[in-house]
Amino acid sequence: MTPDEAILSAAGHYAAYQDHIRANSIPAPTGCWLWNGALNTNGYGVARVCGVRVLAHRLSLAAFSGLNLDRQVLHACDTPACVSPDHLREGTHAENMKDMNERGRAKRPSVRDQVGAMNANSRLTEAQVCEVRRLKLVDGLTYSQIEAKTGVRRANAWAVVSGKSWAHVPSDTPYQRERRPIPRGFDGIVRPRDTQEKT
Numbered sequence: 001m002t003p004d005e006a007i008l009s010a011a012g013h014y015a016a017y018q019d020h021i022r023a024n025s026i027p028a029p030t031g032c033w034l035w036n037g038a039l040n041t042n043g044y045g046v047a048r049v050c051g052v053r054v055l056a057h058r059l060s061l062a063a064f065s066g067l068n069l070d071r072q073v074l075h076a077c078d079t080p081a082c083v084s085p086d087h088l089r090e091g092t093h094a095e096n097m098k099d100m101n102e103r104g105r106a107k108r109p110s111v112r113d114q115v116g117a118m119n120a121n122s123r124l125t126e127a128q129v130c131e132v133r134r135l136k137l138v139d140g141l142t143y144s145q146i147e148a149k150t151g152v153r154r155a156n157a158w159a160v161v162s163g164k165s166w167a168h169v170p171s172d173t174p175y176q177r178e179r180r181p182i183p184r185g186f187d188g189i190v191r192p193r194d195t196q197e198k199t
Contacts, residue, residue: 001050001052002052003052003053003055003058004054005052006049006051006052006054007049007058007059007062007067007069014062014063014064015063017049017059017062017063018064020047021033021056021059021060021064024036024037024047024056025045025084030077030079031077031084032077032079032081032082032084032087033082033083033084034079034081034083035056035057035081035082035083037056039080039081043080043081044056044057044080044081045057045080045081045083047059056083057073057082057088059083060083060084060085060088061073061085061089061090064085065085065088067090071090071091071092072090072091072093072095073088073089073090073091074088074089074091074095074096074099075087075088076088076089078105115168116166116169123156124152124160124166126166128150128152129166129169130169131150132146132150132160132161133161135149135150136157136161137161143157
């Protein structure tokens, strides 16, 4: 049974569901009835009808006003947990998207989609990136010297200079991908661990 079918099957018991919604919501000063039960990952209330999980705001609109199940439920208050029938209305998907964009609720790009200093996880600025590249490629400093001078960790400095990270930042200094240095004592032959010579 789908959530909408469950709501339809409860049509004869809407008065009981009205009581259930009132009992499981907290009135807010804004006029919202904030759902005090389970919430989904998007912050919408979740209730059970005939053993099926349904969105509490859809159940509320059906129980209090009747609901055309072919339509979406729109919040006038922009509060996903609100189940107040005064704040809910039927609408189309296009109306819902228009509301979302007009009110600034459209999904922002994820952290992964944001590059450079716009990424919330970024540790460097574009100026630091250019400085690290200049220190390595023009001044010829080692990564340890760059770390001591700028505070940028060696691994991050290598990623910046090699173009593995911050490749979108233009630089006065041309850079090419660098290979990591070969470890000391490596003769080019990869052996299983148990046959390697101990030093």
